[in-house]
Amino acid sequence: MMTKRNKVYRNLSLVMITLLSLTLLLAACGSNNGSSANEGGSTSTNSNASSDSKDSNDSKGASGTKEIHIGYQKYGTVNILKAKGTLDKRLEAEGYKITWTEFPGGPQLLEALNVGSIDIGHTGEAPPIFAQAAGAPLVYLAHEPASPNSEGILVPKGSPIKSIADLKGKKVALNKGSNVHYLLVKALEKAGVKYSDITTVFLPPGDARVAFENGTVDAWVIWDPFLAAAQTATGGTLLTDGKDLVSNIEYYLASRKFAEENGPVIEAFKEELDKIDKWAETNQKDVAALLSPQLGIDVPSLELAAARRGYGLAPIEDSIVEAQQKIAETFFDLKLIPKAIQVKDATLK
Structure with missing residues (x-):
């Protein structure tokens, strides 16, 4: 008949065996996961596309x-x-x-x-x-x-802004460093308005469209198809396109x-x-x-x-x-x- 002490030893042994088995199992799973990630490492996300x-x-x-x-x-x-x-x-x-x-x-x-x-x-x-x-x-x-006709400077329907000269002191949305950045520079130059006389609001096209529609900005410098979509949907007024200003x-x-x-x-x-x-x-x-x-x-x-x-x-x-x-x-x-x-x-x- 098993003594009380033997029962304790037996139970402790079973616990140790179980813990050891779990440790080996988890180690194996971790090894498999690491191998799988390396073999399938090609992704389309920007965060790790560089190494891929x-x-x-x-x-x-x-x-x-x-x-x-x-x-x-x-x-x-x-x-x-x-x-x-x-x-x-x-x-x-x-x-x-x-x-x-x-x-x-x-x-x-x-x-x-x-x-x-x-x-x-x-x-x-x-x-x-x-x-x-x-x-x-x-x-x-x-x-x-x-x-040149594929980009332009748009103002909301009914806006009091009727010309590029009217942009002085206004907020103008654009994607910083994009093609329309040069259009804005040349349009202001032709109208005799200094670049420093406007407030540029740098936004990607999606955010700029929202700002344009809710009145956060006074004008939007944008390219097609975003320009065409905004013209079609909002009835905005095109102050100028790129003709006689830029090549685009x-x-x-x-x-x-x-x-x-x-x-x-x-x-x-x-x-x-x-x-x-x-x-x-x-x-x-x-x-x-x-x-x-x-x-x-x-x-x-x-x-x-x-x-x-x-x-x-x-x-x-x-x-x-x-x-x-x-x-x-x-x-x-x-x-x-x-x-x-x-x-x-x-x-x-």
Whole structure:
């Protein structure tokens, strides 16, 4: 018959065995979780896209596929390219997988390119200048034709502001460092209003739309399709578009390292963009219908935006570099960028 002391020893032994088993089980689970996270480490979030991008570009993963990260904004040829899937199919056949990441504007997109979260992207004229001044290792790949009618300065319906000169002392919303930043500068300059005579309110497009509608700001400088959508929905008054003020050119950019090490991918990207551009120019209603679900913008607004943009891919030539240099010098004179830059340093020539 078991004594009381033996029972105690037996119970203690069982407890120790149980605790040891649980410890081993938890250690095994932790090991498995760590292994799984490493094997499935590819994500589309900005927080860890930098390391994923570098790893995927330098070596193939377990599946033998190299990953490319492309940043895009709402609207433009890249959106159509993504929706049609032609670049995905072409590069998949060559052992590549594309991860697409949407950004609210060009400055945010180029911040991601600067830290390695994306490899390729597209912006207007101003963001690359701000990014280059901040030390981003970017290069220009190609560009779209000028589309001066695709951006403008909007005021609410019934606003007492009737001209650019009336903006003096007013609050003007815009996305800092974006293409419309230069439009605002040139519009004020033409009207004889100092940049310092207005109050700039820096907001991304979504927040700016809210501020515009609730009267927190007096005017909004914005690009399509946000401009077209606001015109359609609110009946706002367009004080001016970019005509006779700015060119409004869309640029395709990449990190220098990626561009120099992935020439065939860059060429494939440009070739597919050019094909999509040619299709989109003659199928604008189809483009609007294709992009409406993706962008969450109504078809009529997208048709309006499609009708006032340019189409057709073009190479980076000296005249383009000179035009960008002029913008860079204007921003430096206004102390909008911290140092003077040479745009030619951001080319592949």
